[in-house]
Amino acid sequence: MCGGIAAYKAVEVCRGLVDAGAFVSPVMTRGATRFVGTVTFSALASEPVRITLWDEPEPIPHTRLGQSADLIVVVPATARLIGSYAAGISSDLLTATLLATRAPVLLCPAMHTEMWEHPAVVDNMARLRQRGVHVVEPVAGRLAGGDVGSGRLADPADIVAAAVAILSVPADLAGIEAPATPGPVAVPGDLAGVTALVTAGGTREPIDPVRYVGNRSSGKQGYAIAAELAARGARIILISTVELAVSRGIEIVRVETAAEMEAAVLARAGQAEVIVMAAAVADFRPKEIAPHKLKKGAGPPEVVLEPTPDILAGLGARRRPGQVLVGFAAETASGESAEGDLRSYAHQKLKTKGADLIVANDVAAPGVGFAHDTNAVLIVGADGYEAEIPLASKAEIATAVVDAIARTRHDRTRDMRPATNEEQP
Numbered sequence: 001m002c003g004g005i006a007a008y009k010a011v012e013v014c015r016g017l018v019d020a021g022a023f024v025s026p027v028m029t030r031g032a033t034r035f036v037g038t039v040t041f042s043a044l045a046s047e048p049v050r051i052t053l054w055d056e057p058e059p060i061p062h063t064r065l066g067q068s069a070d071l072i073v074v075v076p077a078t079a080r081l082i083g084s085y086a087a088g089i090s091s092d093l094l095t096a097t098l099l100a101t102r103a104p105v106l107l108c109p110a111m112h113t114e115m116w117e118h119p120a121v122v123d124n125m126a127r128l129r130q131r132g133v134h135v136v137e138p139v140a141g142r143l144a145g146g147d148v149g150s151g152r153l154a155d156p157a158d159i160v161a162a163a164v165a166i167l168s169v170p171a172d173l174a175g176i177e178a179p180a181t182p183g184p185v186a187v188p189g190d191l192a193g194v195t196a197l198v199t200a201g202g203t204r205e206p207i208d209p210v211r212y213v214g215n216r217s218s219g220k221q222g223y224a225i226a227a228e229l230a231a232r233g234a235r236i237i238l239i240s241t242v243e244l245a246v247s248r249g250i251e252i253v254r255v256e257t258a259a260e261m262e263a264a265v266l267a268r269a270g271q272a273e274v275i276v277m278a279a280a281v282a283d284f285r286p287k288e289i290a291p292h293k294l295k296k297g298a299g300p301p302e303v304v305l306e307p308t309p310d311i312l313a314g315l316g317a318r319r320r321p322g323q324v325l326v327g328f329a330a331e332t333a334s335g336e337s338a339e340g341d342l343r344s345y346a347h348q349k350l351k352t353k354g355a356d357l358i359v360a361n362d363v364a365a366p367g368v369g370f371a372h373d374t375n376a377v378l379i380v381g382a383d384g385y386e387a388e389i390p391l392a393s394k395a396e397i398a399t400a401v402v403d404a405i406a407r408t409r410h411d412r413t414r415d416m417r418p419a420t421n422e423e424q425p
Contacts, residue, residue, distance in 0.1 A: 001041070002094070003031015005144040006076040006110035006153035011036060013075050013108075014044050016160035022167070025065060026050070027094050029081075053093050062093055066100030073163050074098075076110035076153050079121050086124035104166050106134040108159050113149030113373075126245035136162050140374050140393040150373040150393065190406045192233030197272040198226040199265065201241030203258045205285035207303060210293045215280045216370040219244055221328075222278035224398035226250060229274070232402060237272065239264045241279065258282050258308035265311055269319070274405055276326040277312045278359075280370075284308060316354025324408050326401070327353050329360040330369060346380045356408050357381050359401055367391055379404050383411065 001010045010032075017024050026041040026049045038049040050061060066072075074081060074094070081095065085107075090096035098105060107128065115121060116138060129135060136159050141152040200222025202215040219242035226238045226246065236250040239261060246252065253268075255261045258281050269275060284305040294301050312327045319325055329349045331342055346360035361377045363369030368376045368391065375397045379387040381404065389400045 001026070001028045001032040001036065002074065002076055002078040002081045003029050003034055004076040004078045004110050005035060007032050007035040009153050009156050010075045011040055011044065012156035013073065013159050014041060016156060017073070017163060018044065018046065020160060020164050022046075022163075025069070027065065027097060029092055029094050031078075050093055053096060062090075062096035062100045065093075065097045066103070069097075069101050069103040071104050071106060071163060071167055072098060072101055073106045073108065073159070075108040075159055077107040078109075079111050079115045079118070082107065082109065082121060082124050082128070086127045104132075104134060106136065106159075106163055106166060108136045108154060109138050109151070110153035111138075111151050112143055112147075113151045116151040122245070129245055134162065134166060137393075137395050139395065190232055191229060191274075191402070191409075194229075194234045194273045194409075195237070195271050196226075196229045196234040196274040196276065197237045197239065197265065197268055198222055198229065198276045199239045199261060199279035199281075200226070200244075202280040203241055203261060203282045203308075204256050205258065205282050205308070206289050207286050207301070208290035208292065208294050213282055213285060213303075213305075215282065217280035217330075218242065218371050219279075220373065221375060221394050221397065222276070224394040225276055225278055225401055228395070228398040228402045229276075229405075232406070234274065237268050239268075239279070258285060258311070262309045262311045262314070265315070269315060273322065274324045274326070274409070275315060275319075276401070276405075277315070278326075278328050280328075280330060281311060282308050310353075312353045312355065319354075322412060324357070324405055324412070325353075325355045326357045326359065326405060327355040329358055330363045331360060332362065332364040342378055343380070346378055350380055350382055355382070357385075357401075357404055377401075381408060383408070 001007050014024055014026065024045040025047055026045040028038065028049055028051050030051065042048045053061060084091060084095045085098050088099060090099050109116065136154045138151045139154055140150045142148050143152055201219035202217030204212040204214045206212045219240055223244050223246065226236050230236050230250060238246065238250050239253045239255055241256055253264050255264050261279060261281060285308050287304045287306045315325055327349060329346055331345050342360050342362055346358045350358045357379060359377050359379050361369050361375060365376065367374045373394060374391050375394050376391045377389050377397055379401065385404065387400060387404060389397055
């Protein structure tokens with residue numbers, strides 16, 4: 001436990017882990033003791049709390065703790081702890097233990113939005129993910145001080161579930177010796193063995209070597225979906241126009257224009273059982289690209305636009321049997337009939353594109369869509385499925401989208417299964 005206001009939730013995590021059958025050795029920083037008393041954790045955990053390197057009966061407590069652990073869960077993980085761990089600085093018992101272990105590590109960050117989104121914290125988190133550290137992402141919600149934003153500690157039950165999932169995977173998978181420095185544990189889930197292709201970000205269609213036609217897509221929703229699919233066992237091919245942190249093991253293909261994205265998608269679509277077109281692909285591009293920067297003194301240029309390839313429709317027309325195709329519809333519905341308009345747009349796109357699922361959102365609504373950490377969507381399916389998810393974090397939206405994908409695959413597998421004698425008419 002680190003010193004943050006969310007430390008009180010670590011009490012629930014501790015109890016949940018013990019109830020799940022874990023032997024819990026609590027380690028607190030000095031800062032953590034300002035928020036929660038040591039007696040609480042000593043009573044709930046499997047052994048007394050440890051705080052420093054110097055007041056323990058054994059001479060090197062961090063080594064014993066690090067070597068004996070099957071998993072280290074840091075909850076809450078503060079910006080200071082994340083920075084120290086990423087830089088390899090062992091300034092207290094907790095950071096020393098993190099550096100003295102080869103067990104999986106699960107970080108559960110919690111801090112104000114401004115801190116969570118600071119470039120230093122973003123870089124440190126990316127570095128730790130690359131080293132194989134597991135992360136339970138913070139969620140959007142009310143923070144200390146009354147403001148609202150991303151950075152709120154994940155629900156304790158979700159943290160316990162993530163820990164249990166990691167511990168449930170044998171260190172020796174299929175008889176293969178675990179690496180000396182383990183990466184993220186591949187937890188088999190409802191999409192284990194599935195190859196998923198995901199697109200993310202907004203395309204850029206050049207006018208000249210400097211300017212382009214584009215949109216405001218950040219790629220965050222696509223990356224969140226890729227992360228959720230990976231967490232549930234899928235192999236991920238992520239085709240992206242933006243650079244965001246991803247878990248190790250995700251294959252990334254960088255593109256910029258709609259034409260490049262089309263080529264990358266079509267070259268890999270045959271490998272995928274699931275395709276999620278979350279990218280905001282430009283509908284139009286300049287018909288001609290100026291070879292040199294257009295000068296202001298020459299006056300406004302005449303830019304003639306032409307349609308870009310309709311990648312989603314192309315996939316719908318040529319997809320192979322059993323493939324699940326998901327499209328996105330970013331709309332700007334407004335007025336009293338906004339909800340009805342969004343539903344109408346989603347169903348229309350579902351039919352014209354030949355998709356199984358359409359995820360529609362009203363990007364003109366507060367906190368929704370482009371550049372936000374939150375979203376609100378309507379998911380409609382070709383089989384009549386509908387799910388409306390109100391404003392939530394993009395990680396929560398990703399869970400709902402992947403739930404719909406898993407449901408569609410399950411229903412399709414059931415429909416394609418040969419009938420048993422009992423099921424014969």
